[in-house]
Amino acid sequence: MARLILTSRIAITTLVALLAWTGAAAAFEAEAQLHEAAKKEKDFTWYTAHYDSETAAAVCNGFEKKYAGVKCNYVRTTAQVAYQRVSQDMKGGLAIASVISSTDTSHHGKMKKDGWLQPYRPKNLGEQIGAFKPYNDPDDQFVATAAGLVLINYNSSLVPDKDAPKKWTDLLDPKWKGKVSIGHPSFSGYVGTWVVQMKKMYGWDYFKKLELNKPRIGRSINDTVTMLNAKESWVGAGPLATTLQSKDKGNPVAVGYPEDGAILMISPSSILKNAPAPNTAKLFMEYLLSRDANEIMVKFRQDPVNAHVKPLPGGRSIADVKTVRPSYEEIDKGIPEVKELFRDTFGI
Template sequence: MTFAVMNALVLTTVACGSKEEAANNNAASAESTSPSAASTAPTNTASASEQPAAAPANQGEPLVVYLNDFDEIIKPMFEEATGYKLELVTGNGAELASRIEAEKGNPHWDVVWMDSMPTIDQMGKQDQLLADWTPKDIDNLTDFAKQFVPASHAYFPTGAHAASVIIYNTKAIDANSAPKTWKDLADPKFKGAVGMADPAVAAPAYPFVSWFFGAQGMDAGKQYFESLIKNGVHVYPKNPNVAKALTGGEIKVAALQESNAYTLKNSGEPVEIVWPQEGAPASVRVAAIQKNTKHADAAKAFVEFLLDPKTQQALIDQGEESYFEPSAKDVQPKKDRAADAKLVAAEAGWAGEHEGEIKQWFADQAVK
């Protein structure tokens, strides 16, 4: 597959994958819910395609949280710890962003918790979010996480994962020949052998590409990805598709989301992971409260629960999307996560403002 961005271009936000893809492609990802998780999902967790009831009118009714379709274990954890009732509405990033936009005049949600910091940053600038509120544990954020807290305090980071690391098939490439930097992916020796996810479709793929544009400038970002295109890069809808192509021999090297990469390695596939010295672009997960929520106390309690070190440790130890860098201090990442893992990220405001432009540029490459 050449650089053919999928016809269903998503311009509202980066989209997550489906649960079915994750099962079929043997890769737990930031875009999907595992089959085991799906079978144990809470009975009152709503699909993003279902029509929710209006926002609860009093604090005795559940807090409605829109979140990516993984880590639904947060419901029993939060309810047991606080006594508040929680209703989860899950879906991929594009679905949830579309719902939020459609409900702008009458929001049905109280809290949004997603891997879509640029989109949520834009929501804050559009005055959709509760601002000027400070969670009690904000001083316990790591230095890395503090940089993502906006001056308005409209949202807060709960963790970050690598939108892509470099991973290669050890049956096709030895360690000495393997790429070490992002620039290496354009090396002629990897012509037609590199794969990545579509930034217009896959949730982590937009944070991945936006870092190059934000750090280097729009022209330099285009030049870099043009060099990959000329080198025959394969673009797949989502990260599980990339993982399948890598293990199946269709490609030899990939820019692959962190959890997908570690899932392959932990399952015994012949792969090795490389964290580029210049850093791996991060997808930052943030939580924000709807400005006019009728459940402010419960909403604030939920955000503070997400920032609690004990909660983040539980998500790492037991969650579906467990490979990430916590935002709270004194939380231990997965033991097999590289000790030298370095994350970098495009500035949220800039990435949000240029999202449509960058995605459109990638879409335009499909007809060239």
């Protein structure tokens, strides 16, 4: 009887270990064949506004390590610049990038309408967090591969936590005059979405009042973190991930989750119709949704889109945060409108 129990325990232990190994090494359908096809293409180019340059590089490096024989070339810019690059390539008949990842969801809708994208439904789409599935294109021409938050960030060596802004309207307080930093909607998809949502919640008067505080205006949403670190500003409307990344490096920055809602950012990726490396592009789309890629993303404080990967300690899960977000239609119509209003109001 003792031998039988011991044998059973060994069998169970072996089975558990085997299942764990199988789960970790689980491949999507036809992964090996797609990898072989990608190796024949040798490399591909990825236009991306997702993350910062350091994170984009890490994602590319991770892809190359997982899929030997394939080189990943990333071009990290703001969303508007990424879209302009694709537009220029398409109009010039140039096939350069294979994958485009923008933080402005309306870009993907426009590219779909203009016939610049090709459909692909990732085989591992089942691992995507359920809350993000409604943001995938029903015709499989774009899929949500990144998520994040726009919230209030601040320099914690200048602003005690108790005095930090608690809601978006607090940035209008005259005590922050000359001390607020924001990005520009003509460059950043994150900023464009934030401006559309603020206009929706508070009207354009919000920005007329903010202008009285003479904010420092960068291009990228990430510029707010740079300005906080340099003490050029004290508070800002900035990104969760880049702020926490900077904090992890020892910089005195912190985040506040606005009582009136952090802006939920859903950022899609697409394969371009004229992709010079279509098989590598499909493999990369699979990778962006994979556990491997998402484990890299969370190390850089990005929010995971894979259901099996959890955020690092120190930041809240998106599921636990009050969030607000304009609809796709509001973003598509609103960003072009607010770009003009922003220039008129801030003169830049």
